[in-house]
Amino acid sequence: MQKKIKNREALLSHGDINGRKIVLDITEKTLQHLDAYERIKSIAHMEGDTLCIGSRRWDLSKKRNVYLLGAGKACNHMAMAVDEILGDHLTRGIAIVKIKEDTDVFRKTDVYVGGHPLPNEEGLRACKEIIKLVDSANEDDLFIVVISGGSSALMSCPIEGITLQDEIDTTDVMLKSGAGIYEINAIRRHISAMNGGMLAKRIRERGAELIGFGISDAVGTPATGTKTTRALPWVRIRPRLRRHVRSSAITTLQTVCPRALLTT
Secondary structure, X not given: OOOOOOOHHHHOOXXXXXXXXXXXXXXXXXXXXXXXXXXXXXXXXXXXXXEEEOOEEEEHHHOOEEEEEEEOOOHHHHHHXXXXXHHHHOOEEEEEEOOOOOOOOOOOEEEEEOOOXXXXXXXXXXXXXXXXXXXXXXXXXXXXXXXXXXXXXXXXXXXXXXXXXXXXXXXXXXXXXXXXXXXXXXXXXXXEOOOOOHHHHHHHHOOOEEEXXXXXXXXXXXXXXXXXXXXXXXHHOOHHHHHHHHHHOOOOOOOOOOEEEEEO
């Protein structure tokens, strides 16, 4: 397994060497245990044509297509684990990552480098490919979706009437205003065709099945905030974005398709 701490030798070259070694050993072991690839591999495997996740089973021989979709800062390892587990049972995968890593190895998954914290064109292109896949699906298809922190920016797909530049400018304004992640995501949910349950809703409307893996780096807090947040700097957000947010404020969707949502 690849070492997590890249500058270990430099850190051990001075100071209290023995003390530093103890701290580094504990940190390295903890990071290895939390590795997204290892966590998914520890709970999911194939038995012939059957996908096993925990105590649940899916007979993939009965599926027309099996798709892998993912986004987030941990998506490299999450998607790589699922891609490896499924092998030839995977029809196609699309992963949106923040950084391509030299250790990334994929068989059937296309990797796109999205923008974080500001969305970019490549992330939008990936989302359009995802929408094409979803819109061609039916009740015999299975989607496995891996989501981690950063996905709301990386998986950028503005709704009709809003441009990518609008979303970039809005995110930039909120970041500079000091808005927290719950406040930023409250806006993103209403101007995105992917976030806030919109991707899951789209899959459900096609009758397809969804299995979701979620990893959150927000310690002690839910992946999506439910608390009332303070007022955002509306006066600086473009008028047409304000209209979209206000018109959809009472219809926030946090839906998932039936059968299984697994959080690790």
